[in-house]
Amino acid sequence: MTISSVLVANRGEIALRVIRACRERGLRSVAVYSDADAGAAHVRHADQAVHIGKSSAAKSYLDPDALLAAARSSGADAVHPGYGFLSERSSFAQAVTDAGLVWVGPPADVIARMGDKAAxxxxxxxxxVPVVPGSDELASVDDAVSAAARIGYPVLVKAAAGGGGRGIRPAASDDELRRVVAEAQREAASAFGSDVVYLERALPHPKHVEVQVLADTHGSVVHCYERDCSMQRRRQKVLEEAPAPGLDPGVRTAMCDAAVSLAREVGYVGAGTVEFLLDGEGEFFFIEMNTRIQVEHPVTELVTGLDLVALQLRVADGEPLPVRQDEIACRGAALEFRVNAEDPADDFLPTPGEVTALELPGGPGVRVDTALAAGDVIPPFYDSLVAKLAVWAPDRDAAVARGRRALAEYTVEGVPTTIPLHRRLLDDPTVVAGTYDITFLEGFAM
Structure with a gap:
């Protein structure tokens, strides 16, 4: 099937990003929207828009039947899920395929295998590919205690169906483990519909480094180098950069090769991300694979010159990747700052409300992915991410300086955001040096 029309099963900046890629490829785009998003930018920019339900995500963007009905009524022949919502729901990918539509992503069985973290x-x-020492899926708390004795404390209890930092609890003793297993199971059941958990050894002060991969249906698998995503708060990414600062070239090569090997092993198709933890000795360990486009894909696009969403669409249309591995270069340095409608001074409390004024930064090497405009109301029903500011420069020091300049220009009035946090981060010597790890924000005071 040749794709001519794409239903974008998402909202906000990622929906707008996909719609723009469709337009450049000559494809008709179909937006979907809830009651809360009737006037949203992705609705205005699409060639067609279909209402799918009430403001609650469960009654709109998380409703597979409503999305499939929108695809049928609009005449779309493909579905791009973006990230979040149903993007990694294998049952939805299968339902799209069963309906005779093209799924812009990997096959449903690949999503299922890689979505089960133990599998x-x-x-x-x-x-x-090296993995963090851990256990199989746990049948009971006693099994967890026995596994921890073999693995060694401290450990992490992790949701087998998890992602995005949800369903993870640390434990440093048998008593603590017995308590947090139940907590992790409850969160996992609520977030992912499965309470299955397993254990991994907790590595002290690791870096979180991920590799972008691309694969087509003609046997080609390539990597687009790595991103450092170690700046995290409660296991949620805050700032990302490419390439990873201070990464040994030999480790970079081994990590990228490992990501390609894993993608080949699982029969991957499309854009995906293989995530690793990197310890202080230069050893890296696989932790998970995200079977979708990532929030932080702009930094990879800035250092490689590739359009990852356009490549997703090409691969879904049956075309071979237009680049070989030896044609993909990593040039300069890029940083991405996630702008969330949250108040860093109030324990990052979400701050929905009206944006009364908005001034976006610009100039050389500055990119803002957002669907937000002055006068828009940020609804309380969805994720708090409202924009991504990404900067590129010939080297990391210049990228940091450009980030400072862009953040100083960025003005959002009416609701608190995380912009002040990012300004402070770029004044911190550890961040400037690029030596931070995933524990850095635990002791960072606003």
Whole structure:
């Protein structure tokens, strides 16, 4: 099937990003929207828009039947899920395929295997990719205690169906483990519909480094180098950069090769991300694979010159990747700052409300992905991410300086955002040096 029309099963900046890629490729775009998003930018910019339900995500963007009905009524022949919502729901990918539509992403069975974190570890092991010492899926709390005795404390209790930092609890003793297993199971059941958990050894002060991969249906698998995503708060990414600062070239090569090997092993198709933890000795360990486009894909686009969303659409249309591995270069340095409608001074409390004034930064090497405009109301029903500011420069020091300049220009009035946090981060010597790890924000005071 040749794709001519794409239903974008998402909202906000990522929906607008996909709509723009469709237009450049000559494809008709179909937006979907809830009651809360009737006047949203992605609705205005699409060629067609279909109402799918009430403001609650569960009654709109998370409703597979409503999305499939929108695809049928609009005449769309493909579905791009963006990230979040149903993007990694294998049952939805299968339903799209069963309806005779093209799924812009990997096959449903690949999503299912890599979405089960315990199963993904097994795939990585078969591909020769190192994994963090851990356990199989746990049948009971007693099994968890026995596994921890073998693995060694401290450990992390992790949701097998998890992602995005949800369903994870640390434990440093048997008593603590017995308590947090139940907590992790409850959160996992609520967030992912499964309470299955497993254990991993907790690495002290690791870096979180991920590799972007692309694969087509003609046997080509390439990597687009790595991103450092170690700046995290409660396991949620705050700032990302490419390439990873201070990464040994040999480790970079081994990590990128490992990501490609894993993608080949699982039969991957499309854009995906293989995530690793990197310890202080230069050893890296696979933790999970995200089977979708990532929030932080702009930094990879800035250092490689590739359009990852356009490549997703090409691959979904059956075309081979237009670039070989030796044609993909990493040039300069890029940073991305997630702008969330949250108040860093009030424990990052979400801050929905009206944006009364908005001034976006610009100039050389500055990119803002957003669907927000002055006068818009940020609804309380969805994720608090409202924009991504990304900067590029020939080297990291210049990128940091450009980030400072862009953040100083960025003005949002009416609701608190995380922009002040990012300004402070770029004044911190550890951040400037690029030596921060995933624990850095634990002791960072606003």
């Amino acid at each position: 993904a570890r097994a795939v990585a092991a078969r591909a020769g």
